[in-house]
Amino acid sequence: MARKGVPEDVREEVLGRFADVGLVDDAAFAQAWVESRHTGRGLARRALGHELRTRGVDADVVAEAVEAVDPEQEERTARELVAQRLPGTRRLDPTARTRRLTGVLARKGYPAGLAFRVVREALEAEGVQTAHLPDDIPYD
Structure with a gap:
């Protein structure tokens, strides 16, 4: 309304x-937004909070x-997001797969520790060596 004078x-x-x-x-x-965007787009809490703050919702809410x-x-x-994207990365080397899959999770707001752990477990389930992945990333 302010923009309309x-x-x-x-x-x-x-x-x-x-x-x-x-x-x-x-x-x-805010509650409806969180439920819809987490379920529909797979956004993490961090990304959901950012979206709500940019829409002017109070920090406490x-x-x-x-x-x-x-x-x-x-x-x-x-895990579901990684499982969906995993087949499309099978032709890539393990480092590139890791980068792609953790990138997907990072763009959706997932903490680095969680992203690397989930990707490592998914790759190991396929029999891929994961020695190239860091072990010491804390769960944010």
């Missing part, structure tokens, strides 16, 4: 009225919404 007092009144009748509910929006994503569910989602 609506005076601040009018904006406050309209938004206040919307909030009174339940049309503006950041917590409900963002924190509460992203905490709803269970760490075990986040790991399962990471």
